[in-house]
Amino acid sequence: MNQTLIQEILEVVEQAAIASAKLTGLGQKDEADAAAVEAMRLRMGKIEMKGKIVIGEGERDEAPMLYIGEEVGSGNGPGVDFAVDPCEGTNLCANNQRGSMAVLAASDTGGLFNAPDFYMNKLAAPPAAKGKVDIRNSATENLKILSDCLGLSIDELTVVVMDRTRHKDLIKEIRGCGAKVQPISDGDVQAAIACGFAGTGTHCLMGIGAAPEGVISAAAMRALGGHFQGQLVYDPAIAQTSEWADYTKEGNIKRLNEMGITDIDKIYEANELASGENVVFAGSGITDGLLFDGVKFERDCVRTSSLVISTLDSTARFTNTVHIKDGAKSISL
Ligand code: VTB
Ligand code: MG
Ligand code: MG
Known part of the structure; x- marks a missing residue:
């Protein structure tokens, strides 16, 4: 480069x-x-x-x-x-x-993870929370950590989540903590990168979007020093597009294995998705x-x-x- x-x-x-x-x-x-x-x-x-x-x-x-x-x-x-x-x-x-x-x-x-065209569970947060929040935590725990790292009370935090039925419980949990949810119809790349800049009014991105977009977001967040983690979603019961109506969980796991991804539940950090x-x-x-x-x-x-x-x-x-x-x-x- x-x-x-x-x-x-x-x-x-x-x-x-x-x-x-x-x-x-x-x-x-x-x-x-x-x-x-x-x-x-x-x-x-x-x-x-x-x-x-x-x-x-x-x-x-x-x-x-x-x-x-x-x-x-x-x-x-x-x-x-x-x-x-x-x-x-x-x-x-x-x-x-x-x-x-x-x-x-x-x-x-x-230098870039060859992500298959799957869904990906994502967590993006500002540089101050890098390595502190973790996708393995509950949303509730992450909001507490985020609040500490940013010096804001939980009710001052805005979390972007894609407006999908798969996120019904997640949205409920975030609101239950008192944080503000901003549902979006599309465009989680913009939301992820917005977490990397102070003053955008976006403090966190949570939930499931597409994996290719996850790699692009990860590259931006690595370069910005922000937090980004992603985990592939292969179970159609969790996320499925109409075009993939015929895909099964077993079939998806097979596809991942064929692509050389054997640790199918791996949690990828920004510097693994964009490792160059x-x-x-x-x-x-x-x-x-x-x-x-x-x-x-x-x-x-x-x-x-x-x-x-x-x-x-x-x-x-x-x-x-x-x-x-x-x-x-x-x-x-
Ligand atoms: C996701 C998201 C993208 O499209 O790919 C979404 O990551 C499609 O999700 O930012 P669904 O299949 O649930 O509709 C975008 O919003 C736009 O490309
Ligand atoms: Mg897209
Ligand atoms: Mg496109």
Whole structure:
């Protein structure tokens, strides 16, 4: 990893965000996803690197673009592994709701956990609580620890949880402690990263989302020094999408074993999910969000707002880019 590469990685997420943003609010989630994938792939292709997608948009046969195992870049230069979610929050984008973004994580070859497309139980918390809260604890215990670490009373804590029936008991427990629950329809990557920054109003993410998104969140949180843990969920009785209606617990365990994951209940720390010497997170807003704004289309330019978090120089860079159109006559500040 080097700074030139990181600059290009920023452009990758910017281009994906712009492509998706053209379809914001049109109710076309798959089209918005496909547009982001295509833009990401096109820009990645121009980078001098031996790049590889380790988490992408499906297996080779199902997704023609950015499939797991796809090689990206010129084929010369540094080896880079990518976990990509070109349109994280496709529903949010389709419905023009807050929090949709183009995201990826990058690391040296072998530096990202090749998470299968399973669910993952997640716990994210601010740097002050890193290694103090633990996903093995009950929510009640973690809220007490969080309260101590942050110097806030429990009723001053906000916990983001995905608004799903699988979290009914969890939400009840958190509210029972007096903490504030913020249910979200989608977008637990944004919520996880928001825990890494003070002042976002998000103190913790609890509950089950998708595993690929977990690895991207872990990369960002490792670079920020925040807390992130994840545990794969393979029991359909706990979490199951309609597309996987036929999958059984035994079948899922078999799939994990075939992927070389034998310790199926392992709890992964951020630095195991994103273990490379250097890791980089890059995200660019499609719609406005908590961390950055979405794409703004103007007569003479397009504006993007993004965030790059990198272990290389220990920075979280918030950038606004003005993409100037040919023949532009007037660009406001
Ligand atoms: C999860 C979450 C994502 O989609 O993947 C969710 O991690 C889908 O969950 O942030 P369900 O299958 O329970 O609907 C997102 O919210 C958006 O990609
Ligand atoms: Mg996606
Ligand atoms: Mg997603």
